[in-house]
Amino acid sequence: MDLxxxxxxxxxxxxxxxxxxxxxxxxxxxxxxIGLVGPDGAGKTTLIRLMAGLLLPTEGMISIDNRDTVxxxxxxxxxxxxxxxxxxxxxxxxxxxxxELYADLMGLPKEEKSEKFKTLLKFTGLEPFTKRIxxxxxxxxKQKLGLACSLIRKxxxxxxxxxxxxxxxxxxxxxxxxxxxxxxxxxxxxxxTAYLDEAERCHEVLLMNEGEVLFYGDPKQLTKKLDxxxxxxxxxxxxxRHKFMEMMQKEGIKDGSIQGKSIRVVIKENFNSQDLDExxxxxxxxxxxxxxxxxxxxxxxxxxxxxxRPKIASDSKSVILAKNLTKKFGSFVxxxxxxxxxxxxxxFGLLGPNGAGKSTTFKMLCGLLNPTEGDAFVxxxxxxxxxxxxxxxxxxxxxxxxxxxxxxxxxxLEFFAGCYNLVNEEKKTAIETMIEIFSLEPYLNTSTDQLPxxxxxxxxxxxxxxxQPEIIxxxxxxxxxxxxxxxxxxxxxxxxxxxGVTIMITTHFMDEAQYCDxxxxxxxxxxxxxxxxxxxxxxxxxEENQSPSLEDAFIHLIEEYDAKASK
Amino acid sequence: MPKQVNEEFDIKKGRFIRLRALxxxxxxxxxxxxxxxxxxxxxxxxxxxIYAYGVSLDLNHLRMGLVVEDNPAxxxxxxxxxxxxxxxxxxxxxxxxxxxxDITSGAVRGxxxxxxxxxxxxxxxxxxxxxxxxxxxxxxxxxxxxxxYSKGAVQKWLEQRSISSARSFVPPIEVSQRVWYxxxxxxxxxxxxxxxxxxxxxxxxxxxxxxxxxEWERGTMEVLMSTTAQINELVxxxxxxxxxLGMISMLLCIALSVWGYGLPLRGSxxxxxxxxxxxxxxxxxxxxxxxTFARNQLLAYQISMIVGFLPSYxxxxxxxEIPSMPLWVQWITYLLPxxxxxxxxxxxxxxxxxxxxxxxxxxxxLLMGIIFFSxxxxxxxxxxx
Numbered sequence: 029m030d031l032x033x034x035x036x037x038x039x040x041x042x043x044x045x046x047x048x049x050x051x052x053x054x055x056x057x058x059x060x061x062i063g064l065v066g067p068d069g070a071g072k073t074t075l076i077r078l079m080a081g082l083l084l085p086t087e088g089m090i091s092i093d094n095r096d097t098v099x100x101x102x103x104x105x106x107x108x109x110x111x112x113x114x115x116x117x118x119x120x121x122x123x124x125x126x127x128e129l130y131a132d133l134m135g136l137p138k139e140e141k142s143e144k145f146k147t148l149l150k151f152t153g154l155e156p157f158t159k160r161i162x163x164x165x166x167x168x169x170k171q172k173l174g175l176a177c178s179l180i181r182k183x184x185x186x187x188x189x190x191x192x193x194x195x196x197x198x199x200x201x202x203x204x205x206x207x208x209x210x211x212x213x214x215x216x217x218x219x220x221t222a223y224l225d226e227a228e229r230c231h232e233v234l235l236m237n238e239g240e241v242l243f244y245g246d247p248k249q250l251t252k253k254l255d256x257x258x259x260x261x262x263x264x265x266x267x268x269r270h271k272f273m274e275m276m277q278k279e280g281i282k283d284g285s286i287q288g289k290s291i292r293v294v295i296k297e298n299f300n301s302q303d304l305d306e307x308x309x310x311x312x313x314x315x316x317x318x319x320x321x322x323x324x325x326x327x328x329x330x331x332x333x334x335x336x337r338p339k340i341a342s343d344s345k346s347v348i349l350a351k352n353l354t355k356k357f358g359s360f361v362x363x364x365x366x367x368x369x370x371x372x373x374x375x376f377g378l379l380g381p382n383g384a385g386k387s388t389t390f391k392m393l394c395g396l397l398n399p400t401e402g403d404a405f406v407x408x409x410x411x412x413x414x415x416x417x418x419x420x421x422x423x424x425x426x427x428x429x430x431x432x433x434x435x436x437x438x439x440x441l442e443f444f445a446g447c448y449n450l451v452n453e454e455k456k457t458a459i460e461t462m463i464e465i466f467s468l469e470p471y472l473n474t475s476t477d478q479l480p481x482x483x484x485x486x487x488x489x490x491x492x493x494x495x496q497p498e499i500i501x502x503x504x505x506x507x508x509x510x511x512x513x514x515x516x517x518x519x520x521x522x523x524x525x526x527x528g529v530t531i532m533i534t535t536h537f538m539d540e541a542q543y544c545d546x547x548x549x550x551x552x553x554x555x556x557x558x559x560x561x562x563x564x565x566x567x568x569x570x571e572e573n574q575s576p577s578l579e580d581a582f583i584h585l586i587e588e589y590d591a592k593a594s595k
Numbered sequence: 596m597p598k599q600v601n602e603e604f605d606i607k608k609g610r611f612i613r614l615r616a617l618x619x620x621x622x623x624x625x626x627x628x629x630x631x632x633x634x635x636x637x638x639x640x641x642x643x644x645i646y647a648y649g650v651s652l653d654l655n656h657l658r659m660g661l662v663v664e665d666n667p668a669x670x671x672x673x674x675x676x677x678x679x680x681x682x683x684x685x686x687x688x689x690x691x692x693x694x695x696x697d698i699t700s701g702a703v704r705g706x707x708x709x710x711x712x713x714x715x716x717x718x719x720x721x722x723x724x725x726x727x728x729x730x731x732x733x734x735x736x737x738x739x740x741x742x743x744y745s746k747g748a749v750q751k752w753l754e755q756r757s758i759s760s761a762r763s764f765v766p767p768i769e770v771s772q773r774v775w776y777x778x779x780x781x782x783x784x785x786x787x788x789x790x791x792x793x794x795x796x797x798x799x800x801x802x803x804x805x806x807x808x809x810e811w812e813r814g815t816m817e818v819l820m821s822t823t824a825q826i827n828e829l830v831x832x833x834x835x836x837x838x839x840l841g842m843i844s845m846l847l848c849i850a851l852s853v854w855g856y857g858l859p860l861r862g863s864x865x866x867x868x869x870x871x872x873x874x875x876x877x878x879x880x881x882x883x884x885x886x887t888f889a890r891n892q893l894l895a896y897q898i899s900m901i902v903g904f905l906p907s908y909x910x911x912x913x914x915x916e917i918p919s920m921p922l923w924v925q926w927i928t929y930l931l932p933x934x935x936x937x938x939x940x941x942x943x944x945x946x947x948x949x950x951x952x953x954x955x956x957x958x959x960x961l962l963m964g965i966i967f968f969s970x971x972x973x974x975x976x977x978x979x980x
Contacts, residue, residue: 041980
C-alpha cells in the first residue's frame with residue numbers, strides 16, 4: 029500500500045487563471061525519496077503545500093496513510109514534517125528555544141525531549157550553537173535547524189521544499205546524507221529541488237511543468253533514453269567558449285555545456301553524430317540532459333544582447349584589481365587580505381561556502397562596501413576616491429530580486445535608465461532594445477511582483493546591462509532558477525564575454541562554475557585557491573577518483589585547508 | 596507503525612503544553628525585540644510627558660497688544676487691568692501702526708485699542724466709552740480667548756472702579772462660580788486620563804497587528820500552521836502575552852500619571868484595572884482582526900493607524916468633546932471602544948467610582964471585543980489560502 033495517494037488533483041488560485049496544478053494522479057510508495065523537479069511555476073511548492081494540508085484542493089483529493097488532507101487536517105499535521113522554501117524558524121530566539129517550541133507544538137512527551145534534542149543536534153552538527161540566536165546562523169546551518177525542527181517528532185512523511193537553495197556544496201552534501209539516514213528509518217521523503225544532480229539520486233523523480241506531470245518514475249529510466257545521444261569533444265579547445273557558441277547553433281544539437289576546456293553536447297533524437305563533423309566521443313547521460321530534453325525544444329538562440337554590443341577593444345590591462353582587501357565588522361574579520369586581478373573579457377568566479385566572505389569581497393569590488401584596509405580598482409579607477417566614475421563601467425545584479433515590486437516592468441526599466449544617466453533618444457532606444465531582447469512586451473504593464481520568476485530574472489539582467497557596462501557583477505544570479513532559464517541566461521553572458529565584457533560572478537551551481545575562466549575559492553575570509561576549473565579538478569585527481577568533479581575539488585580543497593589549520 | 600501513531604494521537608491532550616510553548620516563545624521575542632519595548636514602554640512615557648507638559652488647552656500668557664491712544668495717565672487703571680491679568684502678556688504701544696506688523700507676523704494674537712477720546716467720553720454721561728478688540732482669526736480658538744479674556748479684563752476694571760469711585764455701582768446679581776472634579780480646570784488632568792486610552796489602543800491594536808503580520812512576512816506562520824497547534828491556540832498564544840504586556844504598561848502609565856504628574860485617582864485602582872482589561876481585550880481583538888486581513892507589516896500598520904489609532908485620537912472625546920460634534924459623527928463615535936474607555940477613565944480618575952456609568956460603558960466594549968474575536972475566529976483557517 030502506497031503512503032500517499034493523489035487523485036485527480038487540481039488547484040486554481042483564481043477562478044479564471046490557468047491552474048497551478050492540473051489533474052494530478054500519482055501515488056508515493058512508503059520509505060522512498062521522491063525528487064520533485066521542474067522549471068519555475070511548475071507547481072512544485074503548491075503540490076507540497078497541498079500535501080501538508082496548508083492549501084485546499086480545488087478538485088480531487090490527497091490522502092496520506094489513508095487520511096484525507098482536508099477532512100483530517102489536524103492528523104495530517106501530526107503525520108508530516110514540513111520545511112518551507114523560506115526559512116520558517118524564529119530568527120530572534122536561540123536555536124534551543126526554537127527546538128523547545130516545536131517539540132511542544134508537536135506534542136513530544138517531556139521525558140523524550142532531552143534524548144531527542146541530543147540526537148537531533150548531533151545529527152545536524154548544531155551542538156555547539158544551541159545558545160546562539162538563530163538569525164546569526166549561516167544559511168546552511170539555518171537549513172539544518174529547519175530540518176531538525178521538522179523531524180522533532182519522527183514524521184511518517186517529510187516534505188522539503190527546495191531545502192538546498194542558496195546552500196553551499198558542503199552543506200548540501202551533509203543535508204543529503206542526513207536525509208538518507210532518515211530513509212533508513214522508514215521515513216518517506218518528498219524533496220523539491222532545482223539541483224538536478226540531487227534529483228538523479230532520488231528513488232523516484234516527479235518531473236512537472238506548468239502544473240502537469242511530465243514524468244514520474246525512476247530517473248534512470250528517463251536518463252536511459254538519452255544513451256548514445258551525449259558526447260564530449262575529444263580535442264582540448266583553445267577558446268572553448270567560442271567553440272561552444274558556434275556548436276550550439278548547429279543543426280541537430282539539443283543542449284550543451286562547457287566543461288572547462290571541452291564541450292559536452294546532447295544531440296537530437298534520430299540525429300547522427302557523424303553529421304556534426306566534429307571530433308566527438310560518447311559520454312554518459314545525466315538526468316539534467318533528460319530534463320532539458322523533456323522541457324525545451326532548442327538550445328537558446330545567440331544572444332541579441334551581445335549582438336548589439338560593439339566589440340570592446342581588448343587590452344591586457346587588468347579591469348578589476350583588488351589589493352590586500354580587508355573588511356572588518358566590529359571585531360569580526362569577514363575578509364582577510366584578499367588580492368586578485370581580473371583581465372578584460374574574462375569570467376571570474378568567486379566560490380565558497382556560505383559565510384566565507386564571498387559576498388563581502390564582491391561588494392567591495394563593485395564599490396558597495398568600503399574596505400577597512402586595501403584598495404579596489406575598476407578600470408584603473410579607485411572605487412573609494414572616484415566611486416561615481418567607476419560605477420559608470422559597472423552593471424550589478426544582486427542576489428535577491430531587487431527591482432521595485434510594485435512598479436511595472438516599463439517603469440522599472442525607465443527608472444534604471446534614469447539612474448544610469450540615459451536620456452532622450454538614448455534612453456528610448458535602450459529601453460526598446462531591452463524589451464525586444466528579453467521579450468518583455470506582454471508584461472510591460474504588469475507589476476514586477478506578479479512576474480513569473482524567469483521573467484523577473486530576465487528583467488534584472490536587462491536593468492543591469494541596459495547602459496552597456498564593460499564589467500558586470502553577478503551575485504548568485506541564478507539561485508533558485510530552473511535549468512532552462514539558466515541556459516538562456518548563460519547564452520547572454522557568454523555572448524557578452526565574446527564581445528570583451530568582463531564578468532565577476534558568485535554561484536553555488538558547480539556546472540555554472542565550469543563556465544568561468546578562473547575561479548577563486550574563498551574560505552574563512554581568504555582566497556585559498558585560484559585557478560582555472562580544469563586545473564582545480566586536475567589538482568585533486570587521485571587513485572580512487574579518476575575524474576573528479578568540480579564539486580569534489582571544492583570539498584577537497586576546503587577539507588584540506590581545515591586539516592592544515594587544525595595542525 | 597501508522598497504527599501506533601494513531602493511538603498516540605489526541606489533539607486535546609497537548610493543548611496546554613502547546614499554548615504555554617507559544618506564550619513562552621512570544622515572551623522571548625518581546626524581550627529580544629527593541630521595537631516592541633519601544634512601543635509598549637518608551638512611547639507611552641513619551642506621550643504622557645507631552646500631554647502633561649507639552650499640550651495645554653488652556654491659554655495663559657496670551658501675547659496681546661494694547662494700543663493706548665488716550666493719555667496714558669488718565670487711563671492708567673484700565674491699562675493695569677490688562678497688564679496685571681495672568682492671561683495676558685501685554686505689549687503697550689501708542690498707535691495702531693506700531694502693532695500691525697506684530698499681528699501680521701503672529702507675535703501678538705490680538706490687540707485692544709483705547710481710543711484718544713476714551714476719557715472724554717467717560718466723563719460725559721450721554722456717551723458710552725468704546726474699546727475696540729481685534730483678534731487674529733486664523734486660529735479661531737485663540738481668537739475667542741482673546742475676545743473673552745478682554746471682556747473679562749474690562750469687566751473687572753468696571754467692578755473695581757465702582758467700588759473705589761463715589762458712584763456706587765452695585766450689580767443686581769452675583770454669580771459665584773465653582774468647578775467640580777477638576778477644580779483648577781486644568782486641561783492637563785483631563786488630557787492625561789484620556790491619553791491612557793490612546794496608549795492602550797497603540798499597544799493593543801497596533802502592536803498586535805504588527806507582530807502577527809511579521810509572522811506572515813517572515814514565513815514563520817507557515818511552519819506554525821504545519822504543526823499540530825490549533826488555530827485557537829495560535830490566537831490565544833498571541834493574545835495572552837500582549838494582554839499582560841498591555842496591563843503592565845497601563846500600570847506603569849497610571850503610576851507615572853499619579854505620582855509623577857499629580858493626576859488624582861479618585862476611583863478604585865481595581866475597578867480601573869478591570870475597565871482597562873476589558874478595553875484591552877477589545878483593542879487586541881481589533882488588532883488580531885486587522886492581522887487576518889493584512890499579511891505584511893506596512894499594511895497592518897496603516898490599517899491599524901486608520902481604523903484604530905486616529906479615530907481613538909480624534910473621536911473618542913479625549914481631545915474634542917463629543918457633544919459638540921455633528922450628529923452623524925457622534926453616531927460614529929459609538930462604534931469606537933476608545934470612546935467608552937475615555938469616559939470611564941475620566942470618571943475614575945477625576946470623579947470616583949460611578950458604578951452605573953462604568954457599567955454602561957463597559958458593556959459595549961465587551962460586546963465589541965466579542966465581535967472582533969468572532970470575526971477573527973471565523974476568518975482564520977489553518978491554511979495559507
